[in-house]
Amino acid sequence: MGPFYVVLLHHPVYDKRGEVVATAVTNMDVHDLARIGKTYGVRGVFIAHPTRALRLLVEKIIAHWSIGFGAQYNETRREALALVHTVIDLDAALLEVERDAGERPILVASSARGKAGRLSFRDFRERLSGSPAPHLLILGTGWGLTPQILERADLVLEPIRGVGEYNHLPVRAAAAIMLDRLLGERVD
């Protein structure tokens, strides 16, 4: 398979009232996506935020654990955070991936809402293992990605279904499950 990248978008996403917003950066998202990405061999994790101050906050978190005391104190954190980069938006993430992989990645959006034509995990997993192309998985914060982003994606992944109707996983947990389903060892 080709290199796999993840971008976490903080804008444009919905809030609980259905308005398009920029959400705040969550420290735990950065750490968890880094560790999850590192576990599953992801080549890069992009934290996309339109506000410079919040990108700088993420960069400060990364630097804290990459240099000096932090790097010595917790090496597994440093290793994981080395995957993380900040970008202003999806286009900037695309450019970074293109620069790293040498070609434009296939854009795969995720959504907690089911709809006809969504790509199944099984099919995406097969597709990945048989393709040398780079792929960029787009995750949304808040109450999910807007149609503007879904329409730009080459593929939209089916939602994670649990046991009942409840589909409000934290994006960190959804990312862990998605990467395990797509890139992890198979359990059956």
Add this chain to the structure above:
Amino acid sequence: MGPFYVVLLHHPVYDKRGEVVATAVTNMDVHDLARIGKTYGVRGVFIAHPTRALRLLVEKIIAHWSIGFGAQYNETRREALALVHTVIDLDAALLEVERDAGERPILVASSARGKAGRLSFRDFRERLSGSPAPHLLILGTGWGLTPQILERADLVLEPIRGVGEYNHLPVRAAAAIMLDRLLGERVD
């Protein structure tokens, strides 16, 4: 299958130096385990901590989102947190499960360290689907459960393996992956 429960132990667990400690409660663990548990039909999530002040903190978090403004503000959070209970230790969780399920649960520990005799996810999944017995999955914070806990368990689950050697998933992410592998729809 029978009812499934999860307990997150903050003691006895290892710290990074290999000493047995009680770790601090992480707000995000409570929220994420609640949402993950709710998604996968878990019957109860226990947060075990030996320190009363930290159990009270967890209860305050739950109450904040269960009563009054919080409950109205975010209903999906309230629904998920309704699964969560605090206990002093593993024995107290066992008692609660026994009271709820009517019999002593089968204790299943998880560990990031591989070793002979670990139960595979596939076998545990099959076992669960064919058994009416209650099961209690034990998760450890910090650097993992001590042998004292692993020896008490009826079964110890194999570690989650990613793509390389890195095995430092946040317990929240490990829980999401485990429940998806054990209780989720199958992707292949």
